[in-house]
Amino acid sequence: MPASLLPALAEIAGAAHVFGPEADRARWLSDAAGGPDGEALAVVRPGTTEEVAEVMRLAHRTGTPVVPLGGNTGLAGGGRALPGSGAIVLSLERLNRIREIRPAARLAVVEAGVVLDTLHRAAEARGLRFPLFFGARGSCTLGGNLSTNAGGSNVLRHGSARAQCLGLEVVTPQGEVMDLMSELHKDNTGYALKDLYIGAEGTLGVITAAVLRLAPLPRAFATAMVAVPALADALALLNRLQEATGGAVEAFEYMPGAYLDDYARRFPDRRLPFADRHEITLLVELASAAPRDAAAGPDGRPLLSATLEDTLAAMLEKGRVLDAALAQNMAQRDEIWQRREAAWEVAQGSRHRVENDIALPLDRIEDFLGRMAAVLPRLAPGADTLVVGHLGDGNLHYTIRLDRCAKGGDAGFRDRLREAVEEQVAALGGSFSAEHGIGTSKLTTMARRKNPVALATMRAIRKALDPKGIMNPGKVLP
Amino acid sequence: MPASLLPALAEIAGAAHVFGPEADRARWLSDAAGGPDGEALAVVRPGTTEEVAEVMRLAHRTGTPVVPLGGNTGLAGGGRALPGSGAIVLSLERLNRIREIRPAARLAVVEAGVVLDTLHRAAEARGLRFPLFFGARGSCTLGGNLSTNAGGSNVLRHGSARAQCLGLEVVTPQGEVMDLMSELHKDNTGYALKDLYIGAEGTLGVITAAVLRLAPLPRAFATAMVAVPALADALALLNRLQEATGGAVEAFEYMPGAYLDDYARRFPDRRLPFADRHEITLLVELASAAPRDAAAGPDGRPLLSATLEDTLAAMLEKGRVLDAALAQNMAQRDEIWQRREAAWEVAQGSRHRVENDIALPLDRIEDFLGRMAAVLPRLAPGADTLVVGHLGDGNLHYTIRLDRCAKGGDAGFRDRLREAVEEQVAALGGSFSAEHGIGTSKLTTMARRKNPVALATMRAIRKALDPKGIMNPGKVLP
Numbered sequence A, B: 001m002p003a004s005l006l007p008a009l010a011e012i013a014g015a016a017h018v019f020g021p022e023a024d025r026a027r028w029l030s031d032a033a034g035g036p037d038g039e040a041l042a043v044v045r046p047g048t049t050e051e052v053a054e055v056m057r058l059a060h061r062t063g064t065p066v067v068p069l070g071g072n073t074g075l076a077g078g079g080r081a082l083p084g085s086g087a088i089v090l091s092l093e094r095l096n097r098i099r100e101i102r103p104a105a106r107l108a109v110v111e112a113g114v115v116l117d118t119l120h121r122a123a124e125a126r127g128l129r130f131p132l133f134f135g136a137r138g139s140c141t142l143g144g145n146l147s148t149n150a151g152g153s154n155v156l157r158h159g160s161a162r163a164q165c166l167g168l169e170v171v172t173p174q175g176e177v178m179d180l181m182s183e184l185h186k187d188n189t190g191y192a193l194k195d196l197y198i199g200a201e202g203t204l205g206v207i208t209a210a211v212l213r214l215a216p217l218p219r220a221f222a223t224a225m226v227a228v229p230a231l232a233d234a235l236a237l238l239n240r241l242q243e244a245t246g247g248a249v250e251a252f253e254y255m256p257g258a259y260l261d262d263y264a265r266r267f268p269d270r271r272l273p274f275a276d277r278h279e280i281t282l283l284v285e286l287a288s289a290a291p292r293d294a295a296a297g298p299d300g301r302p303l304l305s306a307t308l309e310d311t312l313a314a315m316l317e318k319g320r321v322l323d324a325a326l327a328q329n330m331a332q333r334d335e336i337w338q339r340r341e342a343a344w345e346v347a348q349g350s351r352h353r354v355e356n357d358i359a360l361p362l363d364r365i366e367d368f369l370g371r372m373a374a375v376l377p378r379l380a381p382g383a384d385t386l387v388v389g390h391l392g393d394g395n396l397h398y399t400i401r402l403d404r405c406a407k408g409g410d411a412g413f414r415d416r417l418r419e420a421v422e423e424q425v426a427a428l429g430g431s432f433s434a435e436h437g438i439g440t441s442k443l444t445t446m447a448r449r450k451n452p453v454a455l456a457t458m459r460a461i462r463k464a465l466d467p468k469g470i471m472n473p474g475k476v477l478p
Helices: A005-013 A049-062 A116-125 A142-147 A193-197 A231-245 A257-266 A303-317 A330-341 A343-347 A362-379 A411-427 A443-449 A452-465 B005-013 B049-062 B116-125 B142-147 B193-197 B231-245 B257-266 B303-317 B330-341 B343-347 B362-379 B411-427 B443-449 B452-465
Strands: A042-044 A066-069 A088-091 A098-102 A107-111 A165-171 A177-180 A206-213 A220-228 A249-256 A280-288 A323-326 A353-359 A384-390 A395-401 B042-044 B066-069 B088-091 B098-102 B107-111 B165-171 B177-180 B206-213 B220-228 B249-256 B280-288 B323-326 B353-359 B384-390 B395-401
Touching: A005 A042, A005 A049, A049 A066, A049 A088, A049 A165, A049 A177, A049 A206, A066 A142, A066 A206, A098 A116, A107 A116, A107 A142, A116 A142, A142 A206, A165 A193, A177 A193, A177 B452, A193 B193, A193 B452, A220 A231, A220 A303, A220 A330, A231 A249, A231 A280, A231 A303, A231 A362, A249 A257, A249 A330, A257 A280, A257 A343, A257 A384, A280 A303, A280 A330, A303 A323, A343 A384, A353 A411, A362 A384, A362 A395, A362 A411, A395 A411, A411 A443, A452 B177, A452 B193, A452 B452, B005 B042, B005 B049, B049 B066, B049 B088, B049 B165, B049 B177, B049 B206, B066 B142, B066 B206, B098 B116, B107 B116, B107 B142, B116 B142, B142 B206, B165 B193, B177 B193, B220 B231, B220 B303, B220 B330, B231 B249, B231 B280, B231 B303, B231 B362, B249 B257, B249 B330, B257 B280, B257 B343, B257 B384, B280 B303, B280 B330, B303 B323, B343 B384, B353 B411, B362 B384, B362 B395, B362 B411, B395 B411, B411 B443
Parallel strands: A042 A088, A066 A088, B042 B088, B066 B088
Antiparallel strands: A098 A107, A107 A206, A165 A177, A165 A206, A220 A280, A220 A323, A249 A280, A249 A384, A353 A395, A384 A395, B098 B107, B107 B206, B165 B177, B165 B206, B220 B280, B220 B323, B249 B280, B249 B384, B353 B395, B384 B395
16 A cells, blocks of 8 residues: 555545554454454544545555444454455444434434444434344444344344345445435335345445334333243244234343353342243243233233233243243343343353354254254363354354363364354254354355355455455455 | 257257247237237246256357246336347246245245245145235246335235245356255345345346245234325325234225226226225225234224224214225125226226336325326326325336327337436435336336446446346346
């Protein structure tokens, strides 16, 4: 890169928004996933879409790699500027305006740098909800959420980030602005470019703004912690609740006993849900925007809560539920969610780990856990696992912890463990990547597991849209 | 094309499934949209995905254009083999197996040539529903539905074809089979290729099979014809019903008085919904899979019907509903739907017409109709319009009929009318293409109206995936 790049960037975004190697840049270069930090020639924070386009034109002219970055909460390394790559980090954090919220149309027009939780609160103030929900919501940004097609706890009912997005604004690798900001629910005008940029992790262009759907704010929630004897009972519970409510299950989360043990160690002041320890506990939440579900029924209980209580009681009687604790108010609901959302913090307690963000057919999860429990002691003596997951989507965050394992620090060994997980996942019809993205952390897995015709097609698309290879190089495609 | 192509095709698919120019090929070459028929060197009906791949390899080797075809019900010309193009028509009709239906997983694995209604019936037999629904369902195929990202009457609640599809099998222009047949609800493994092939109208590859989501079969329907004084009242009704039911509106269809007049002329034996003629009538349907909605409430009425009745009664009292007729049984429900589904047949009564499949923000539809009513008499004296639409999606099928208009037979004149419609649509933030596809009928519109950066990007993708330009050439991209 020419030494003149820093002044040129300063000319575009203002000197106060360009950070060279001498500046403190940890917040943009530290790796949330726990890998080594990134390195960049410069971090630039443009303030408008046009400035983003100017940065891209400069990068394109000079052949400089660009790493687009949102809240830097990614867990797959997609936002990490690779050492030696000579890249600039393009932070979208100053594109942080909610351009408008239109309650009648149930949509929000946002810029890429808006923090997820900021949109949550703005929508709620208008009686609406943006139903994308996960632990990092206080710092992750919507541009990053879309670029990774983020998931979370409400995908079961509302779909992942892609499903929430009606329109998109993208800056191309050549620095052109592509306006796909449709507000329509039916809009078939050629190829699904919007869907292509969503989930591309910044390798095809830079998402700068989006039109997002909003959902009505639920009038009623019914939330519980539930202990069951086996995963088959959990699935039976899920199906009965979907059946009884016509699909009102918002979250169906898996927290095994071992996770709650670690949670209790990490947060000794917090309460656990049950007096007894159970192998399998669940977080179950129903929600409804319909007045009938919030209204009191003949026995005085709100219909939605009554449905949850009665379904649990019937299964308790048959021994298919072991215990259940229903939230009686919003504070208790928050306490329940706090347990689930501590997952990332709980995982940090371990230095050497192999993290797997996998999806499986729902009825194969028990099989997967059993197979891993059988092979792991042989492959990695001393290893244990930390598992949480979005059970209703078949999505497990399956972490192998290697701190008490002799070879935990050996990257090749960790990759062999990853391969062992992949093998079981593939054999059971699952996916090696559910909602965290590919980034750099799953490149070897992509090479091993993705259909080769699909991989070649992806490479051809990337090459066609970014012939110079400057968009987030080294990510997503091996 | 070499004369040896017919024997080579016969070698692949069997002589009984290759039709040269001497055969009667009207069912594959006639144009459902009413344009001139297509011409093809051959029609071939491969029986398996592997045979499709072999046909594509032959076509690729010989540089022969290929037009993939489903049920030949397209309204935009996407399946028409262009005269002089030297194309072969690749009919998917023999890939007509439902490979499996898995009720517990709520999914179906189907081949591209399965007729939509066949899947409807197979799913219903298992207590499930495939919620893609429109008039051509008795002959259109799922491959065509996916290739055009078809919409219809249930998009409001369930989304269009793309939203129903979990996985896809595609044969590339080079004749390779791409297996993207995921059954998972979370599966982020690189770019959204599935979404790219859906809606590409066979210009990027041939869809040969798909994994589709199924929904639970509703336990309760509540269906009515409703007359309202103005479109603003229709929207108020839609919002109240969504509010009261928590989003259970399945269909919200627009049938103006003029449409019902034509319907009565075309089908003199059939009943009209109301004794009086109304300018604005609607088809409204609620549905629910929840037992509570099908169960009788305190007054003996099923909850879902009671919600519809009470909402209509309240608006009737305020003069915001003029009349309403609720279906009392499934026969009456069928009669109501018959009126809406006759739209294609009713339109056939006119020889010269300009058909527009447009989407608008819901609160701009009245404005659009008013603007067109103001300009049309000046632009096309003698013209009248036939309008029906999926009002809940903002999707209008706005047909200008030119039989009593001097210049109706002049293609340039018709294109100027199309341009006048486009202009109003664009000014109101709408889209010139909602659910019928681009095909050849909207190529000039694409050139005029689609964002040029997006058009260039689409062309780059097409060129990268099909460098020889053999996949359905002359379609979708101008």
